[in-house]
Amino acid sequence: MTTSPYCTIGPFFPASFVDGCNDLTLTDGKCAKGPYIALTGRVLEEGGKPTRNTILEIWQPDGNGIFRNPLDPRFVDADPGFLGWGRAKTDAEGNYRFLTVVPGAYENRCPHANLMILAIGLTRRLVTTVFFSETPAQVNDPVLNCVDPALRDRLFAKRDPEPDSRGLFTYRFDLILRGENETPFFLD
Amino acid sequence: MQQFDYQPYDDKTQVARKIERYPLSFTRNPIAPLVRRPLTLSERTGPTGLARHFGAGALDLSRSVPEGPRAVGQLIRVGGRVTDEDGSPLAGAVVELWQANSAGKYIHEMDRHIAPIDPNFTGEGRLVTDEDGGFNFFTIKPGAYPVLESGWWWRPPHIHFSIFGPSWMNRYVTQIFFPGEPLNETDLLLNAVPDKDVRDRLLFKFDSTTMGDVSSIAYRLDFVMRGRRCTPALD
Numbered sequence: 001m002t003t004s005p006y007c008t009i010g011p012f013f014p015a016s017f018v019d020g021c022n023d024l025t026l027t028d029g030k031c032a033k034g035p036y037i038a039l040t041g042r043v044l045e046e047g048g049k050p051t052r053n054t055i056l057e058i059w060q061p062d063g064n065g066i067f068r069n070p071l072d073p074r075f076v077d078a079d080p081g082f083l084g085w086g087r088a089k090t091d092a093e094g095n096y097r098f099l100t101v102v103p104g105a106y107e108n109r110c111p112h113a114n115l116m117i118l119a120i121g122l123t124r125r126l127v128t129t130v131f132f133s134e135t136p137a138q139v140n141d142p143v144l145n146c147v148d149p150a151l152r153d154r155l156f157a158k159r160d161p162e163p164d165s166r167g168l169f170t171y172r173f174d175l176i177l178r179g180e181n182e183t184p185f186f187l188d
Numbered sequence: 189m190q191q192f193d194y195q196p197y198d199d200k201t202q203v204a205r206k207i208e209r210y211p212l213s214f215t216r217n218p219i220a221p222l223v224r225r226p227l228t229l230s231e232r233t234g235p236t237g238l239a240r241h242f243g244a245g246a247l248d249l250s251r252s253v254p255e256g257p258r259a260v261g262q263l264i265r266v267g268g269r270v271t272d273e274d275g276s277p278l279a280g281a282v283v284e285l286w287q288a289n290s291a292g293k294y295i296h297e298m299d300r301h302i303a304p305i306d307p308n309f310t311g312e313g314r315l316v317t318d319e320d321g322g323f324n325f326f327t328i329k330p331g332a333y334p335v336l337e338s339g340w341w342w343r344p345p346h347i348h349f350s351i352f353g354p355s356w357m358n359r360y361v362t363q364i365f366f367p368g369e370p371l372n373e374t375d376l377l378l379n380a381v382p383d384k385d386v387r388d389r390l391l392f393k394f395d396s397t398t399m400g401d402v403s404s405i406a407y408r409l410d411f412v413m414r415g416r417r418c419t420p421a422l423d
Contacts, residue, residue, distance in 0.1 A: 001273050002201045003414045005381050005390055007363040010348060012294040014286050014312040017350075028241065046215040053298055059234060059356045069233035069355075071191065085235035109228055114356055121212025123203040123380060125361065129230075146225045177216045187196050187222040 006125070009118040013055055013089075021087035024058070024100040030081035033063055037102055038164075039130070039157060041174040042094040043117065048179070050094025051119055056175075058086045058098055060113035065104030074106075102132050102171075110141040117175060126185045130173050131156045147184045154183055192272070192415035194227060194357040204380040209338075227357065234355040238282045244314035249287070249327035252310050259309035261290030261328030263402065266392065268409040269321045270351060272358075273416045277321030281413075284350040285325070286312040292333030292343075301333050326404065332371055344371035344378070353413040364409055367391045 025032045043054045061067045062079040069075060069084075088096040103111045111132040116125045133139045136156045144152055157171035164170060176183045207213045225231075238244070251258050270278045288294050289311055291303035309328065317323050327347070335341040344365055351360045365378055372378055372391075381387040392407035 001271070001275055001412045002386075003197060003273060004360065004362060004411045005202050005386055006197075006361060007203055007377055007390065009350070009361050010363070011298045012286065012288075012296040013348075015296070016312060017284055017286075028237075045212075049215070051216065057359070059230075061230070067229065067233040069236050071233050072229060083235060083237065083241060085238070107229070109230060112230065114230060116356075116359065118361055119212075119216060121210070121214075121216040123205055123207070123213065123377065124197075125359070126218070127356075142228060143225045143230075146223050178218055182218055182220055184220065185218050185222050187224045 006123060008120055008123045009055055011053060011120050013118075018055065018087055018089045022096070022098050024083060024086040024098060025081070027081050027083040032082035032101055033079050034101060036099060036168060038097060038168055038170045039100055039113070039173060040095065040097040040170060041157075041172050043090050043096060043119075043175045044094055044177065045121075046178040048176075050090070050092070051177070052090055052092050052094065054090040054094070054096070054117060054119040056088045056090070056096050057116045057118075058088075058100070058113050060084050060100065060103040061106060063101045063104050065106030065109075065111075108142055110139045110144070112141065112143070115175070117177070125188065126177065127188050128175070128183055128185045129155060132171065134159065143186075151184050154181065191418055192232065192355060192357070193418045194232070194355070194415050196224070197414065200383060201386050202381070203377070204382065207376050207380045209341075210376050231356050234357075234359065235352065238352055239280060239316040242282060242314050244282050244316045247285075247313045247315040247325040249285075249309070249311065249313050249325060252308050257308050259289065259306050259328050261306075261309075261331075263326065263404040264329050265324065265326050265398070265404045265406045266347070266409060267322070267324045267395070267406065268411065270317050270323065270353075270411045270413060271321050272413055276417050277317070277319070278353060278413055279317055279319045279321055281317045281321070281354075282314055282352045283317065283323055284312075284314050285347055287327065287347040288330040288333055288345075290328050290331050292331030300336055303331070303333065326402065329366065332369075341374070341376060342371050344369045344375050349411070351411060351413065353415065355415070358413040358415050360411070360413055362390065365391050366407075367394060
């Protein structure tokens, strides 16, 4: 059987499907193990124009690099307070924000989170991966290695040098859908 | 344990990425070719426990509170199944759905159409597929509405679906249309699927009429998520 066709998410995705979903630190009444971080940035289209009302979803392992999914051999040790999935929506300036933890490394994968983008104008989702290392040049990751070496730096979130007033570190990652400094996206 | 095998989507079975007269499809899709990558545990896994997390369950969109008054509109029932490419049922999949009311109005800050909101209709909900991958919900048939900024385009009646398959690789979002609607002929999105047989898979199929406590017109729709079940070789 062939797969069902995608269609765009459109402009009217219900707010109730998004509200609160950008906080990955609380699941079923349990708190994830910290430290927590903010992952934030802008989603821009051609010409550096902000996209409003864009939906982002994130999927990542917990701080120890364990996915909350039975395919993970370490599944039983997954953080019970960490679902690993979240959803955010961009504001009028194109800003999104997740509250999460730095994903742990595991096997041959370096700290990373999967992102997907849904918006009007996108008939299908766009998928990419954001990496968290402080030393991008030294990262050896099988997914990152598929990307043109000159463009790999575009897949790294940049950490603010200082934490905010609550001690929270902010990682910044802009998604440029098209044009100058375009973000690499993966075949889906 | 059984695993899934995922191939990239075949573009011939999918909607076009760029659509004439739909300007945002030209300013939001990357210039660079999409990069082929290996699939690791990270892409092969996906969120679990979402049904409990969301509180998803049986769904009746035709009223905003249980036992409350029905929304205005033609009462319909939609049933179907979610399977993988081998036809194996995907049990416990969370399905999100949302739609306009019978006047073609969404409850959303971006909706500027003058049509009225129906107090008995929220137009959104979540359900979970049963052990056979099956689902069923009541709603009212959505109305058509204008895409105001286009100056000409009216969207035919449709319902939006978002499905959480078992992995990040089959996280799926689409819109499903009603057969026989004149506006289907001019809809940019529906007609962006080049192949007619593929396009027909974005249409509900008329199923039956029912009489009883809740008389309704029934439609059917089956979804096929990417992925074939495969059993990994033993070491």
